[in-house]
Each structure stands twice: as C-alpha cells, then as structure tokens.
Amino acid sequence: MKIRRILATAVVAAVTTPVVLLTVTPALADAKPSAGSQVRAQQDERGKPSIEELEKAAEQAQKAYEEALAAQRAGQIVLEAALSDDAPLTVAAAAARKEAAAAATAKEDADKALTDAQAALAALPETATDEEKAAAEKAVADAGTVAASAGAAKTAADEKAATAGRVADDARVAAAREYSKVQKALKEALETKEAADKALADAKEEEPEEPNEPDCVFESKLTTVAHGLPSKIVAGSTTDFSVRVANGTNKTLDKVSPFVYFHATDKGGYNVIDDAFHLQWSTTASPGWKNVGDGYAGSISPLKAGAHADVKLRLKVDAKAPAGDGLAFVAGDYFNNDESCGGNLSTEYAFELLAAGSVPGDVDDAAPGKTTPTPDTKPQGGTSTTPANTTDGSLASTGSSSPLPQLAAAAGAALALGAVTVFTVRRRQTNSAS
Structure with missing residues (x-):
C-alpha cells in the first residue's frame, strides 16, 4: 500500500530528526514521483525535451x-x-x-x-x-x-x-x-x-498514463503477528522467526502480503543502522529462502475467510553493527482480483541489538507494542535525541538515554499525523515476489 511508502520517511525521520514531523503532513499527498514525472526525468537525462518544455x-x-x-x-x-x-x-x-x-x-x-x-x-x-x-x-x-x-x-x-x-x-x-x-x-x-x-x-x-487505481481501505480484521522474534539480537547472528497472517474477515482475500521492516540506531541514537539488517522469507508453497523486497515478505494466495498462514523469516545482522536499539514493524496488505485492496496498521516489536560476540542468556520474545503506519524506505542522514510529543505535536525530551522511547514516540507521532490517510490511500503494486 502506498502508506508504506508515504509514511516511511515520516516515522524514521521522526526518530532521526523529529522536527520533520512538523512539516510531514503536506508530504502525505504523495511521496512517490508519478510515472509521468519519472518519464520526464528520464527524457531530460537523455537530452530530450520534457513535456513542460x-x-x-x-x-x-x-x-x-x-x-x-x-x-x-x-x-x-x-x-x-x-x-x-x-x-x-x-x-x-x-x-x-x-x-x-x-x-x-x-x-x-x-x-x-x-x-x-x-x-x-x-x-x-x-x-x-x-x-x-x-x-x-x-x-x-x-x-x-x-x-x-x-x-x-x-x-x-x-x-x-x-x-x-x-x-x-x-x-x-x-x-x-x-x-x-x-x-x-x-x-x-x-x-x-x-x-x-x-x-x-x-x-x-x-508518456505512460497514471494508473486508474482503486482506493485501498483499512482492514482491522486482517492481523499480522510475529512469533519467535527475540527481544535481544546479537550482531553477526542469524535469527529465524515467523509471522502469522490471519484473515478475520468474512471473505477470501486473493493475495495477502506480509510487510516486515527493521529500524535501529546505535546506543547514542545518532546513527541509523538499518542497512545492517538482511531479511529473507520462505513459505510452504515457496520453501526456498528469498530476499525480502520493498519490505514485503512474499505472499499468501489466496487466504480464505477465517484462515491463517505462516511465513518463515530469517534475519541476518552484520557482525560490524554496533550495539543499539530498534523496532521491527510488522503489517499486512491484501490485493484482490477485482482490484480492491487494503491493509492493517503496523505492530511494533521493540528489541535490543547486542554487539557481536555477546552472550544474551535467556531471552524472551519481543512483545508487540502499538500500531503505527510502517516505514519501508531507508532513512538518510543523522539522528536526534529529542523525541516528538504525540499529544500536541510539540517536541519534548523524555529524559531517557535509550533511543527506544524515541522510536516509540516518533512512530506514535507519525500515526497521529498520518494514520487517517490509510482510508484514502491509493493502491500501488509493488515488485514483491508472489
């Protein structure tokens, strides 16, 4: 869904630069260039005149x-x-x-x-x-x-x-x-x-015409829950967990795509280390391990009313990744053959990233937190230790040295600013594997 792309920068930038939240609302209009503008840009690169020219x-x-x-x-x-x-x-x-x-x-x-x-x-x-x-x-x-x-x-x-x-x-x-x-x-x-x-x-x-896409809708009865995702993850390790996708609606969903994205910073909260996380997926229908593309971990086609299905996930973290804190965002989107579409809001799973060689001891599974629009793009630039206050949109300090409160506050602020757009978001097909 387009909301995955629209609010991606909003959520992550809220952690890295919370001031962005003050001006994120206009960006909700469309964070992705239109097909026409992409073609015009390509024409300009080839030396051909643009449509405007x-x-x-x-x-x-x-x-x-x-x-x-x-x-x-x-x-x-x-x-x-x-x-x-x-x-x-x-x-x-x-x-x-x-x-x-x-x-x-x-x-x-x-x-x-x-x-x-x-x-x-x-x-x-x-x-x-x-x-x-x-x-x-x-x-x-x-x-x-x-x-x-x-x-x-x-x-x-x-x-x-x-x-x-x-x-x-x-x-x-x-x-x-x-x-x-x-x-x-x-x-x-x-x-x-x-x-x-x-x-x-x-x-x-x-020039390619803009697709005449139907409106996607918010579907609270489509649930996506992570199982076996530890609350502590060691850099350089490989972690297997799963996401259960359940269709609580009274209709068959032709194609359901779980969405999983990892975001983390170092302990100081100044460096974003999302690039250290590498995710693969596997299903019973498609048992081989495949890289997650655009945040989408394969698909279930179809998912009948009242049914559920599990997607296996394998997370590999670079050994050079510094110790830090992060959030895993888990959500799901559906696309029907009649071109109707929808999805749920993301669930946050907080985890601690340990330095390579650490011995975590007994580790509980990461507990699900609040729901929020999910990021699907990699942030650029540095971070700030000042989180956003989600009640009035102002900026305030939590007094905590850990970036985790910032991650949660930033996600909540993005939710307050952008969750309403999930009801009017336009469908954008991704290149996720089926």
Whole structure:
C-alpha cells in the first residue's frame, strides 16, 4: 500500500530528526514521483525535451502563429488598398494622365491652327494688299507661338503622368512584396506550430498514463503477528522467526502480503543502522529462502475467510553493527482480483541489538507494542535525541538515554499525523515476489 511508502520517511525521520514531523503532513499527498514525472526525468537525462518544455514551445509557436496571422491580415488590407482605384497614388496617376491627354489635345489643336494659318498665307492672291499679307503672316506667327507652348505643355504633362504612374506602380509592387513576406512568415509559423503540436502530442502519447487505481481501505480484521522474534539480537547472528497472517474477515482475500521492516540506531541514537539488517522469507508453497523486497515478505494466495498462514523469516545482522536499539514493524496488505485492496496498521516489536560476540542468556520474545503506519524506505542522514510529543505535536525530551522511547514516540507521532490517510490511500503494486 502506498502508506508504506508515504509514511516511511515520516516515522524514521521522526526518530532521526523529529522536527520533520512538523512539516510531514503536506508530504502525505504523495511521496512517490508519478510515472509521468519519472518519464520526464528520464527524457531530460537523455537530452530530450520534457513535456513542460514541449508545452512551452507549443505555446510560443501558437503565439507566433497568431501574430503572423494578424500580420498577414493587415498586409492583405494594405495590398488591397494599394491596388484599389481609390488609392491616393493611383488617383494622382489618373489625374496626371488626364492632364497629359488634355495637353495632347491642346497641342493637336494648336498644330492644326498653325497649319491652317500657314495655308491661308500661302493662298493669298497676288492682288492681296500689304495689309492682308501682314495680317496673314501675323496669324502664322501667333499660331506658331501657341503651338510651341502647347507642345511644351504636353511634354511636361507626359512626364508628370509617367512619374505618377511609376510611383503608383512602385507602391503596388512594394505592397505586393510585403504581402508576400507576411504570407511566407505565416506559412513558416504554421509549420512551426504544427511541428510543436505534433512533438507535444507524440511525447504525451509515449508518456505512460497514471494508473486508474482503486482506493485501498483499512482492514482491522486482517492481523499480522510475529512469533519467535527475540527481544535481544546479537550482531553477526542469524535469527529465524515467523509471522502469522490471519484473515478475520468474512471473505477470501486473493493475495495477502506480509510487510516486515527493521529500524535501529546505535546506543547514542545518532546513527541509523538499518542497512545492517538482511531479511529473507520462505513459505510452504515457496520453501526456498528469498530476499525480502520493498519490505514485503512474499505472499499468501489466496487466504480464505477465517484462515491463517505462516511465513518463515530469517534475519541476518552484520557482525560490524554496533550495539543499539530498534523496532521491527510488522503489517499486512491484501490485493484482490477485482482490484480492491487494503491493509492493517503496523505492530511494533521493540528489541535490543547486542554487539557481536555477546552472550544474551535467556531471552524472551519481543512483545508487540502499538500500531503505527510502517516505514519501508531507508532513512538518510543523522539522528536526534529529542523525541516528538504525540499529544500536541510539540517536541519534548523524555529524559531517557535509550533511543527506544524515541522510536516509540516518533512512530506514535507519525500515526497521529498520518494514520487517517490509510482510508484514502491509493493502491500501488509493488515488485514483491508472489
């Protein structure tokens, strides 16, 4: 059950560093990284972008696309305005062409008038008077002046029209080029957006989904009791004992897994020596000795209503382990084929760890103590000799030189803080042997 993992650090850290209990409650939400976060961490280690990075890239690509789309729409408006007959430069070019056409007509009229005047002068009879000749010559001269002026006006108008037309054409070409640029930018932004969206979708598809797990429940009628666990254990020795799992419910439990974990410190209470304990399990159905994994000592499948089964356990303690005090936590979880699950709270068994070579003499079995959520992870760091007060959550000293009161007080404090979560805990399948 997840509570084995959630409260593991809470219980052990309460012994080693009781102040942790003041902030343990938020940690109860989930002490184990989600599958998604594990994959993202693995992706980061492999140099691949994480989901968060891909989401940020997709968001930025979407924003860039929207900006490019807005620019394209604005560019289209500019282009349409530049190509419109109502565009100022287009209107100016049209006016210049009209002026040029008028100037051309005026020049044609002036040229015709000059031609007519010249023809009238040439048509004078020999009998024409000097006054008639002078008038005809003056008409030619005047017509020539008008024609010359009309020609100059036409030239100027033509140049003005050409310039206006060129300016208008250049504006239209420039608008078309700018529109082409924003169209290209929009296309590239869309391609980038689609690529970012696809990369994100692919990464999410590859990411394992969080399992849709049922709620596990607290089951007080599932009991786990240690038998033959001595109250004194010598470093370097091998101790055989057993755990009896009893199903006091009125239904068959498809798979029941006993949970056993040893926690101890040296006599000073400053050094955690959990690593010195090595535990193996064996059952009638699986007689060979196998290492306990994740705290789970094999399983009984199934365990009928009212029935019980024994799991043999073999504890080996490193010879170099210092003398100290400890607790054995014993509990049980069940997992049914219909995916329902549950478990009990742990029972504490206090023991004294003797130095290698010690002769313990007559030794009684360790007596069961209170129940508490069980640790299943190995603590890190040092310890403190100040235990937690379980009544009000404050820190207080027991006045005892032995770490045993600290172990019990810490476990009780963890129980007070976290036992309620057993009713809402989510199932997490372990890699325990079956």
